[in-house]
Amino acid sequence: MATILLLGAGELGKEFVIAAQRLSQKVIAIDSYENAPAMQVAHEWEVINMLDGDALDAVVKKYNPDYIVPEIEAIRTERFYEYEKQGYTVVPSAKAANYTMNRKAIRDLASKELGLKTAHYRYATSATELKKAVEEIGMPCVVKPLMSSSGKGQSTIKSQADIEKAWNYSQEGSRGDVAEVIVESFVNFNYEITLLTVTQREGETLFCPPIGHRQERGDYQESWQPATMKTNHLEAAKDMAAKVTEALGGAGIWGIEFFVGNEGVYFSELSPRPHDTGMVTLANTQNFNEFELHLRAVIGLPIPEITLERKGASAVILANDFSENPNFYGIEKVAAAPKSDFRLFGKPTSRPYRRMGVVVTYGNLDKDISEITERAKNLACKVKVLS
Numbered sequence: 001m002a003t004i005l006l007l008g009a010g011e012l013g014k015e016f017v018i019a020a021q022r023l024s025q026k027v028i029a030i031d032s033y034e035n036a037p038a039m040q041v042a043h044e045w046e047v048i049n050m051l052d053g054d055a056l057d058a059v060v061k062k063y064n065p066d067y068i069v070p071e072i073e074a075i076r077t078e079r080f081y082e083y084e085k086q087g088y089t090v091v092p093s094a095k096a097a098n099y100t101m102n103r104k105a106i107r108d109l110a111s112k113e114l115g116l117k118t119a120h121y122r123y124a125t126s127a128t129e130l131k132k133a134v135e136e137i138g139m140p141c142v143v144k145p146l147m148s149s150s151g152k153g154q155s156t157i158k159s160q161a162d163i164e165k166a167w168n169y170s171q172e173g174s175r176g177d178v179a180e181v182i183v184e185s186f187v188n189f190n191y192e193i194t195l196l197t198v199t200q201r202e203g204e205t206l207f208c209p210p211i212g213h214r215q216e217r218g219d220y221q222e223s224w225q226p227a228t229m230k231t232n233h234l235e236a237a238k239d240m241a242a243k244v245t246e247a248l249g250g251a252g253i254w255g256i257e258f259f260v261g262n263e264g265v266y267f268s269e270l271s272p273r274p275h276d277t278g279m280v281t282l283a284n285t286q287n288f289n290e291f292e293l294h295l296r297a298v299i300g301l302p303i304p305e306i307t308l309e310r311k312g313a314s315a316v317i318l319a320n321d322f323s324e325n326p327n328f329y330g331i332e333k334v335a336a337a338p339k340s341d342f343r344l345f346g347k348p349t350s351r352p353y354r355r356m357g358v359v360v361t362y363g364n365l366d367k368d369i370s371e372i373t374e375r376a377k378n379l380a381c382k383v384k385v386l387s
């Protein structure tokens with residue numbers, strides 16, 4: 001039995017722990033608050049501030065894990081290089097976790113070093129610098145804190161009047177100790193996808209069928225698999241995914257995000273871990289869901305192939321308000337629907353727009369995907385999270 005130290009214990013971690021439990025692996029789940037979703041199913045748990053390098057060192061030393069598996073970005077990832085030197089395995093690699101913690105590192109690697117096509121971009125460390133960057137990039141443009149996820153602190157600048165607001169908003173949504181932002185030209189894409197990519201310690205890199213998704217406020221609302229796309233666009237995305245995962249190194253699943261527009265495929269960003277839009281694989285769209293794939297890659301079990309078994313969709317259940325005791329209403333309506341299922345994450349508190357659960361729906365490969373996505377969306381709307 002391997003010991004896995006899971007750094008981050010949200011809904012993605014919870015499904016990963018369940019996959020690990022099924023194969024009899026031991027998991028210690030860490031997060032910044034008690035009773036986080038993955039803690040509820042792990043062998044052991046601890047609450048620490050993962051941006052505190054000393055606190056991180058202490059849990060690594062205490063549990064002496066076979067695998068250190070980051071589940072979120074906000075971790076003092078600089079320490080990962082040291083753990084690797086000490087002989088620990090960081091998933092997928094210290095470099096992958098460290099580069100993707102900060103948008104600047106991963107964007108410069110993708111664009112400058114690897115030559116991948118991305119939106120035009122600049123960086124800014126103050127409202128004045130932001131003004132200059134916006135002049136260079138042009139409007140509309142998108143501003144994001146260098147350290148944030150799920151759209152936190154992200155906004156679109158459409159006019160001069162938005163610049164100051166965008167700066168202030170970015171500073172509210174930024175986590176970590178970096179005040180800098182990235183300013184990207186607005187890509188008028190036709191659609192966007194996540195290409196789940198699996199790198200194995202031994203064995204070839206595998207790709208899941210592409211996942212289409214729709215985002216609001218920079219956060220995922222619904223996803224579906226497979227996304228329909230031209231073969232040459234899919235090949236371009238696979239080629240970029242192979243390049244960037246090779247440059248970052250290691251074994252695991254990666255959620256690689258692309259925009260597809262009239263000018264082709266743009267690399268956007270990536271998570272070196274299961275991806276939220278990949279929760280659609282909980283509808284058993286594939287022979288292994290994204291969490292099972294991650295686990296196999298992490299502990300070094302071979303994955304012979306990834307096959308699409310049926311079509312699926314997911315739609316998120318969000319909270320509207322703050323609550324210390326969130327409850328779900330309307331779940332029986334989801335339960336009563338055919339070819340549908342759901343997960344409630346068990347987050348102990350809610351805040352506006354916090355993701356609390358997900359509905360997944362599915363249908364045979366000959367079904368129209370729109371019927372499956374509509375069902376997921378309509379069912380998710382029927383669930384209310386209230387105190």
Ligand SMILES: Nc1ncnc2c1ncn2[C@@H]1O[C@H](COP(=O)(O)OP(=O)(O)OP(=O)(O)O)[C@@H](O)[C@H]1O
Binds near residue numbers: 189215
């Ligand atoms: N340059 C851009 N042009 C157009 N839309 C964009 C651009 N950048 C981001 N978006 C939109 O905002 C969404 C979120 O952006 P991004 O993935 O960079 O944020 P994030 O905070 O890292 O989100 P997550 O952690 O959930 O992946 C994208 O999926 C896309 O819909």
Ligand SMILES: NCC(=O)N[C@@H]1O[C@H](COP(=O)([O-])[O-])[C@@H](O)[C@H]1O
Binds near residue numbers: 013071072149347355
């Ligand atoms: N886009 C990244 C993402 O979806 N991450 C997932 O959300 C959790 C944090 O949720 P919270 O903010 O509700 O605690 C993370 O722990 C991870 O599972």
Ligand SMILES: [Mg+2]
Binds near residue numbers: 257269
């Ligand atoms: Mg994203």
